[in-house]
Amino acid sequence: MSAPIIIAIDGYSSCGKSTLAKQLANVLNYKYVDTGAMYRALTLYLLRNQIDIHHPEMVASALPQIHISFGLEPNSQEQFTILNGENIENEIRVNSRVASAVSTVSAQPEVRKFLVKQQQEFGKEKGIVMDGRDIGTVVFPHAELKLFITAEPNIRAQRRLDELQEKNQDTSFEEVLANLQKRDLMDTTRADSPLVKAKDAIEIDNSNLSREEQLNKVLALIKGLNGQSV
Ligand code: DC
Numbered sequence: 001m002s003a004p005i006i007i008a009i010d011g012y013s014s015c016g017k018s019t020l021a022k023q024l025a026n027v028l029n030y031k032y033v034d035t036g037a038m039y040r041a042l043t044l045y046l047l048r049n050q051i052d053i054h055h056p057e058m059v060a061s062a063l064p065q066i067h068i069s070f071g072l073e074p075n076s077q078e079q080f081t082i083l084n085g086e087n088i089e090n091e092i093r094v095n096s097r098v099a100s101a102v103s104t105v106s107a108q109p110e111v112r113k114f115l116v117k118q119q120q121e122f123g124k125e126k127g128i129v130m131d132g133r134d135i136g137t138v139v140f141p142h143a144e145l146k147l148f149i150t151a152e153p154n155i156r157a158q159r160r161l162d163e164l165q166e167k168n169q170d171t172s173f174e175e176v177l178a179n180l181q182k183r184d185l186m187d188t189t190r191a192d193s194p195l196v197k198a199k200d201a202i203e204i205d206n207s208n209l210s211r212e213e214q215l216n217k218v219l220a221l222i223k224g225l226n227g228q229s230v
Pocket of ligand 1: 131
């Protein structure tokens, strides 16, 4: 068994980062941390407590009350997100207010500092797959493997629409595409930790790749890492 590594996965909204990260964590028996879920959970707390998300000082003063962790469903072993002791996994995925507000919240430096610290803590012992927007650039700039995932916007919107319809959410392709493009723009243009490809990240466009093909591609990359084997 080779030494555990850190796998940093960055990319646009709904490009399949989490699916890949979960598959890798499963195959390698690594921890998995979905940092988007952390930003969503924090946003949900602010909305529920009527904290004005456009006032960074008010947001910053709420941070000490926010505790985010992850749990595992006993039967399916699916990971879920916990906010102050409550399983909020479903709500952060389907609540459209969270989807609209999260880019505003995640652009705030105090919020990022707060969550990045916890994320670095999770990765202290390596053996972790983490996905987000700034993992290879800010959270783990020395990660052994950095991936930058992309897919065409129409394909991403269709995947997200399928996911929402599976959860019985009534929405349209146009609405989903507009939200996704707005988030792409905010994520790539914000001043603090914008979404950019790290210099040493490997880019994978999965527009025409099946989940299995993508996984095999990455497992081959891991095998090829110096001194690593899976
Ligand atoms: O991956 P996601 O769509 O669940 O992420 C939700 C939002 O959180 C996204 O609009 C950008 C933000 N985010 C971030 O700024 N940094 C991260 N590491 C992860 C997510």
